[in-house]
Amino acid sequence: MALEHAILVALLEQPASGYELARRFDRSIGRFWTATHQQIYRVLKRMETDGWVTAEQVGQEGRPDKRRWSAAPPGRAALAEWLRAPVQPEAVRHELAVKIRGAAFADPAGRAALVAEVERYRVDHEAVLARYLAGERRDFPDATDPDARAALQHVVLRGGIAYERMVLAWLDDVLATLRDLDRPTS
Amino acid sequence: MALEHAILVALLEQPASGYELARRFDRSIGRFWTATHQQIYRVLKRMETDGWVTAEQVGQEGRPDKRRWSAAPPGRAALAEWLRAPVQPEAVRHELAVKIRGAAFADPAGRAALVAEVERYRVDHEAVLARYLAGERRDFPDATDPDARAALQHVVLRGGIAYERMVLAWLDDVLATLRDLDRPTS
């Protein structure tokens, strides 16, 4: 389990309320770890009882109070220990690949529907790539990153960009393959 | 949920016992969907009560009997319906990326440990790529695939190959970035 550790990294980068954390998990952190606000509140509570994080009550005008969470020394120690542990092999769940192999057992109409769906999926990934590239121009404009944190955030973002480019190229391959199946006798 | 559908595709490609299915989920199918034998037996039972699959008792000499499962017409119908449905956005869980961003808060010794871990991880992915390429030479030797099933299996495999190549290139980027952090003042 690494949601605790993802939250620790997020809080070390910038202390935040549960709500703000949930929003960051929808944006930058969500590129490599997703979590809903329900999960985040539950895990924050557990981390608080373990002494990994501490909350500071922040009163706001015209808004509900919030609790700003920070990583505490035991949390930093737990993170350091986890960083030394081997990376767990990831559970792969690639639904589109299942559908593509399943298309062998669909009729032409079913395959046409899948082509349309792959095209839609491709548009989504084009948008994701565009967002990543815009984020890169905005957050890492210099050729060399100023500090360790920026350099590491940047290399993770470059990973996301490389992933999206690979996906787009592969989806073109998939579309060409699917369309070839129903070509009138090549 | 798509484990049911992954099992349907696997059984349409080739009827199999639960044990054989589990082994295929460790190999070719495991490239895009992982499942343990416990999951598979549980889901097969559910699919049987739903009429999606049927079992044929196969007696064997010198081996325990096995039940060979096949996809039944209601299963094929369920698969066709699922193929038309939109692809669900995938939950991203990329532990290594969390660790890399976490490295900003580690000391040089902790970062050195991470470099070693990334190198080990890279060796694993080199091995995976080599297996994929060997499988491609073995199963798809011709320039053009003979039928729809082969063409679709091949394009999914090409996706795996493209993914592994992307990962290896990115890991080189990661290693260079991590090593630069502790360079004596560039």
Add this chain to the structure above:
DNA sequence: TGTAACATGTAATCCGTTACATGATTGA
């Protein structure tokens, strides 16, 4: 007046993982 954003939770259910369990055959 209604919707989106801010802010924090509980409850139920489902799914996945881990551990446990059994028993036969083949080959080193």
Add this chain to the structure above:
DNA sequence: TCAATCATGTAACGGATTACATGTTACA
């Protein structure tokens, strides 16, 4: 004799998802 492979399960636990729940402010 011991390990690996074949073959099929049950049970417990924990994590993730989905639905429900509440209340405020800003803005169209």
